[in-house]
Amino acid sequence: MDQIITNIKDPSWWFSAFFIAIVASVFAGFLKDKIERYLSTLSAGIKSKRAASLAARKAIVDSLVEHPVFLTLAFHRAALRMLLYVMAMLLFISMPLLLQATPPEHDALWWFGQRNIAKNFLTPFMGLLSIVVGYRATASLSIALEGFKAYREKHGLPKLP
Secondary structure (H helix, E strand, C coil): CHHHHHHHHCHHHHHHHHHHHHHHHHHHHHHHHHHHHHHHCCCHHHHHHHHHHHHHHHHHHHHHHHCHHHHHHHHHHHHHHHHHHHHHHHHHHHHHHHHHHCCCCCCCCCCCCCHHHHHHHHHHHHHHHHHHHHHHHHHHHHHHHHHHHHHHHHCCCCCCC
8 A cells, every 4th residue: 555655646647547548539530430339339328429429420410512612610619729739748747757857946936835736736637638638639630630631521532632
């Protein structure tokens, strides 16, 4: 039990745990449909919820195909979310380094009062924020790419290299 408490107090453990969670959230964003398809075979409630989700997704993709400006906006939104994800992840990764680099006599985190509170609150918060933003970014990118593929197929355009 003491080893667990020691590990939890160590910033490298938090960094490793949240880095793995960030990578898992990105993969989950791309694997969401496959996971839902598998889970829908297990329960009728999940199956009906998945059918409603697929119908809503198909409506969005159909509107992307019909309106090229909407497709462009979807890609811009996905790109912006990916940029926010990269920024949140970089801030999360650099947070322990920034806290270590600040000299104790020049406490730049005066609004928290103590560096430990900032370390124990801000670092996990930035990790959770980057997980949520990463999941949403990959989900919107997935829809935009699906709309682009359907648009390309509808208009007989070649695949991009």
